[in-house]
Amino acid sequence: MVDVKRQPRSRPETLVRRREIIDAAVDIFGAKGYSGGTLQDIADQVGMTHAGILHHFGSKDALLMEVLEHRDHTDVADLEGQHIPGGIELFRHLVRTAFANARRAGIVQAFTVLSAESVTDGHPGHAYFQERYRNLRAEVTAAFEAVCIERGVTDRAVVADAAASILAVMDGLQVQWLLDPTAVDLGRASEFAIEAIVTAVVAPTAPAVAG
Amino acid sequence: MVDVKRQPRSRPETLVRRREIIDAAVDIFGAKGYSGGTLQDIADQVGMTHAGILHHFGSKDALLMEVLEHRDHTDVADLEGQHIPGGIELFRHLVRTAFANARRAGIVQAFTVLSAESVTDGHPGHAYFQERYRNLRAEVTAAFEAVCIERGVTDRAVVADAAASILAVMDGLQVQWLLDPTAVDLGRASEFAIEAIVTAVVAPTAPAVAG
Known part of the structure; x- marks a missing residue:
């Protein structure tokens, strides 16, 4: 990515x-x-x-x-031309990535541990993960902007929070899945959450919690 | 919790x-x-x-x-009677917890590192975190069930994925916030994501991504 x-x-x-x-x-x-x-x-x-x-x-x-x-x-190995797609295709790519991750626990485990360790003082991966999340948030934000324009959504105030949230839910589900692989369906739960967050951006409704 | x-x-x-x-x-x-x-x-x-x-x-x-x-x-220190509320109040409690976490980076950092470390082989926190997430998913699932009954939602197939996703997005946002506190608003982004996921359960709409 x-x-x-x-x-x-x-x-x-x-x-x-x-x-x-x-x-x-x-x-x-x-x-x-x-x-x-x-x-x-x-x-x-x-x-x-x-x-x-x-x-x-x-x-x-x-x-x-x-x-x-x-x-x-x-x-990016599975992607044609090895580039990340934009717009709604990015979200489909993220769903496919989550299902693919469910078949490669080793690298998911390494990434989960290393990204969390990187918040500790002086960790050599700190700058890498800081930049990685910045880049990923920017890519997801751009995809949201494109989808909003395409679908005529004018209220884009939540796009930054939505971009961070999509990456966050994928990461957080990996922790729970690694701890308890039979209790959490990594691909299906990620797909549900990505769908929920994209829908909240492109088809916002009255608040269910704050209401 | x-x-x-x-x-x-x-x-x-x-x-x-x-x-x-x-x-x-x-x-x-x-x-x-x-x-x-x-x-x-x-x-x-x-x-x-x-x-x-x-x-x-x-x-x-x-x-x-x-x-x-x-x-x-x-x-639970801030909760009256020190018990976790149920139904829609649980989701409001989680939102308040996210805003409170933004004011206590030390313990959030410890928890983030320890939970991710706990997926490594033989970590002494493994069983604790496995059980903690099981208990939390059960509590959030019960809150979803109560809200679904109250609001007449009959399709509850997504409740398990939604419960895991709510906890996941809160955890994942903590990692990004710890790495880059000015780039991610922990409280506001958590509130957005919790709202999005609860809405997807109680007021499901046509899929925006898979569609």
Whole structure:
């Protein structure tokens, strides 16, 4: 959901090795968090030395950034032309993403733990997640603006709150689903909530709670 | 939002000391996470020894449980009679809670980090958060059922997804707000999303996204 960066030019076997390390880091950070998971854990999983990991990535922080960018690649991998659609298609894409996430618990777990850890003091992922949410809110806001124009909705005061809320509900459902996979249907609940929030923007009604 | 447990009988000065340690633990776990924060960090903040903390709480895991229960006490502290209301009043209570949370970043940060950390392997908070979300979903589901009966809504298939979504959006907005407090209005966005989800249950309309 952010810019797809170019891979550095490397030999094919180096790229394969880097990908193995990133996959292992997704597993370890998902299982233990960033502060709990060590480079040695990752090295053990791929049968390398600690120094070997550092040779490929330089530092644990740098490896974390690669893991986060890998997640963004995964998000857009299914999209034709690898770009994020706009307007109502963006919301359909988010629903499809939620159903796809229900089939990849490892990376969802890593992302859930890392994003929450990133609010702690001095976490290396802080700036990444701050910018990621800013970019995502801007994309969702733009999609709302487009849908509002298309459907003649003039009251757009709630669009900023709606954009933050759509991303929030997807994230929050992931926590509950990871804790209790049989109690929460990640795809279906995300679809319900996205539909509810989009409807509140494009077809507002009298308040049910505040009323 | 869970049962309020009785405090153990202790001398007043012991209770004051325990409360100081819990407050420090909220700060430290919020700032560093549970795996990153140490008992020594907490001891330093209250001017005690590591052994002194263990004397009061027995273990780091036990202290974590006290911190989590303290948060639940804080949630109900403002309620008359310290019980959670039902029906539409529950949703109003959740909106008020979101506005109150915007004035207590420390405990929100601790809770955000601890709940996400709890999805990692073997985390001592796992069972607590699993049960907490089960209880909360049951309470919100019961409130939806009551509102549906009151308003003559017969299609209640979405109630389970709506209950999970309301809790999810409140949690997810906390992450974005902690990362970027000026970009996200925690109270207002939570109110918008709760209103949107309740409306989708009690006054369903034609789908805006799937349609």
